[in-house]
Amino acid sequence: MKKNESKNYEFLTILIACFLIIMQRVLLSATTVPTYTLYPGKFYIYSFMKVAVGAGLSLVPLYMGYHYQKIANIKVLRYLSSFFLLYMVIALTNNVFFYIKSSALNLRDYWIILFPISQNYFIYAVSCVLLFCSIPLLTKRLNTLSTDRLKRITIGLTIAFVLLPTLFNKDIWGFQEGKNVVWIFYLFFIGYVVKQLNLEKKIKFKFLHLGFSLGLLFGLILLMTQVSLFIRGDASTANRFSVPYSLFSVYYALSLFLFSESIAQKISLKATGTFIATSLIVTQVLTSWPLTNYRVSTFWKIKLSSSGLNWLLNILKYTGIYLLIAISLITICLLLQKSSLYKTRINDLSFDSPTQFYQKLRSIKSWIYRRKAFFFVTIFFYFFTCVQLFLLLGCII
Numbered sequence: 001m002k003k004n005e006s007k008n009y010e011f012l013t014i015l016i017a018c019f020l021i022i023m024q025r026v027l028l029s030a031t032t033v034p035t036y037t038l039y040p041g042k043f044y045i046y047s048f049m050k051v052a053v054g055a056g057l058s059l060v061p062l063y064m065g066y067h068y069q070k071i072a073n074i075k076v077l078r079y080l081s082s083f084f085l086l087y088m089v090i091a092l093t094n095n096v097f098f099y100i101k102s103s104a105l106n107l108r109d110y111w112i113i114l115f116p117i118s119q120n121y122f123i124y125a126v127s128c129v130l131l132f133c134s135i136p137l138l139t140k141r142l143n144t145l146s147t148d149r150l151k152r153i154t155i156g157l158t159i160a161f162v163l164l165p166t167l168f169n170k171d172i173w174g175f176q177e178g179k180n181v182v183w184i185f186y187l188f189f190i191g192y193v194v195k196q197l198n199l200e201k202k203i204k205f206k207f208l209h210l211g212f213s214l215g216l217l218f219g220l221i222l223l224m225t226q227v228s229l230f231i232r233g234d235a236s237t238a239n240r241f242s243v244p245y246s247l248f249s250v251y252y253a254l255s256l257f258l259f260s261e262s263i264a265q266k267i268s269l270k271a272t273g274t275f276i277a278t279s280l281i282v283t284q285v286l287t288s289w290p291l292t293n294y295r296v297s298t299f300w301k302i303k304l305s306s307s308g309l310n311w312l313l314n315i316l317k318y319t320g321i322y323l324l325i326a327i328s329l330i331t332i333c334l335l336l337q338k339s340s341l342y343k344t345r346i347n348d349l350s351f352d353s354p355t356q357f358y359q360k361l362r363s364i365k366s367w368i369y370r371r372k373a374f375f376f377v378t379i380f381f382y383f384f385t386c387v388q389l390f391l392l393l394g395c396i397i
Contacts, residue, residue, distance in 0.1 A: 009070065011271035012264035013063045013257060018283040020056025022322045025287035027053065029297045030318045032304050036225065036235035041308055043235065047221045049315070051242040051249070052214060054178070058244055058253035059260070060128055060280065061184045064135065065191020066200075066261065072139045074273070076132055081349035083129065083281060085342070086333055088113055090285040093329070094292050102295075109291045124179035125284045131184050138185075142192060154193050161186050166247040169240055178244030190254065199258075206259040213252035217241065220248060274337065275330075282329045286322065 027050050034042035064071060091113045099105055116122050145153070161183070165172050175183040194200060203209065225238040241248050286292065302314045336342050351359075 008270035008272060009067060009276055010261065010264035010269065011276060012267070012269045013059055013260040014271075014276050014279060015269075016256070016260050017056045017059035017063070018279055018326070019323070020053040020059070021283050021287055022326060023319050024050070024053040024056060025293070026315060026318045026322060029293045030300060031302050031315055034304055036229075036238070039304060042304065042311060043238075044221070044225075045308070045312065047239055047242065048218055051217050051221065051239070051252075054242065054244055054249065055253040055256050057124060057178045058187055058250075059257055061131060061187035062191040062194075062253065062257045064128075064131060065188035065193075066195045066257075068135055068139045068188075068192055068195065071132070072136045076136060078350050079277065080129070080133070081351070082337070082346050083277065085345065085349070086278065086281050086337075087116075087285055089333065089336065090282055090329055091116075091289055093332075094285070094289050098291055098295055106291075112290070119290070121288055121290055122284065123176060124184075125281075125288065127179060127181040127184040128280075130181055131188055134185075135188075138188075139192070142189075147197070150193060150196060154190070157186055157189065162245060162247050162250050165243075165245050166241070169237075171243070171245070173245075175245045183245060187253075191257070194254075194258070200261060203258060206255065206262050209255040210252075210259045213248070213255045217248055217252055275334065278330055278333045278337070279326075282326050282333060286326055286329065 027046065031046070034046050036043040092110075095109050095113075112119055112121070117126060142150075161173060161175075165175075173182060174180060220241045221238055224240050225235050228235050228237040240246075243249060244253070300318075302311065302318065304311065
């Protein structure tokens with residue numbers, strides 16, 4: 001395990017992805033969406049920024065596909081316990097912070113720490129983790145394909161997943177704004193193809209591709225706004241091509257990925273797998289945790305009444321605050337992972353195969369059974385407290 005963790009990976013693409021994901025959250029939660037009718041200038045700026053940062057979600061699976069050789073050689077299942085433990089620490093930290101801030105305790109916020117998938121709060125994160133666990137088997141199968149067959153599959157999937165939704169302006173496959181597991185696996189496959197066919201070396205003028213693809217998206221927003229106003233009388237379809245699975249957004253995401261990877265290779269900005277995983281987990285929890293998003297969107301939302309410059313500066317200020325919090329949490333998590341207590345817990349929970357996983361579950365079941373009296377007492381007092389709260393509420397009403 002230590003040998004695998006010592007491997008270094010190019011970090012620039014992940015750094016850009018984390019920044020874009022954070023800024024996307026600021027635009028979604030902390031910013032009041034401007035309408036074209038009242039704020040046409042802000043509407044364009046908001047639309048430009050939103051489509052530009054939307055590529056952040058696509059960069060991570062592209063990165064995993066491009067660097068599949070390093071990932072396929074590690075014991076991916078062994079890292080799941082560490083991922084989950086870090087997630088719990090960050091989520092609990094968020095809850096405690098807002099409890100201190102508002103003095104309001106909601107047991108649901110603590111309950112969903114154990115069962116986040118039940119509420120669909122981490123669709124993108126779960127899709128990426130499933131991809132991460134599947135990479136050794138997936139690449140083993142893909143490596144058997146010939147170059148011609150690889151090209152045919154790429155063309156077929158791109159027509160089905162990208163071209164058809166672009167033409168019909170519908171989320172045909174239920175990609176859920178680029179968070180669906182099928183879309184994540186498709187982007188991984190594209191990253192794999194880029195690596196296998198050496199496209200990063202064959203495609204020249206990467207910066208020009210990046211500038212042209214982004215300019216094309218901006219131009220389409222301007223064009224579709226006028227078309228929408230002419231046909232519908234509003235700007236409801238102005239962002240038709242701004243979705244992650246449109247042909248133009250995929251072109252932009254791929255151009256950004258190729259450009260960032262070329263720069264990363266030149267400046268040799270590398271980091272350990274532990275650092276990259278911690279950065280991604282912190283970013284995902286910070287931007288997807290429901291309590292954080294609720295508090296920000298309800299109490300700290302940026303108003304549209306300010307001038308355009310102040311409005312834009314507030315967006316950048318909020319992005320900076322998110323980044324500072326993310327850096328602080330990453331630092332805390334990295335230090336925590338060096339502690340003996342954390343390492344002991346990880347060794348107790350980690351597993352290398354499904355067989356070991358079942359053994360861990362049986363051992364946890366035995367541990368709970370030996371302490372069943374404690375759990376029965378805890379459940380009793382929890383139920384008793386809930387009954388008291390309901391009775392108190394009934395008296396107040």
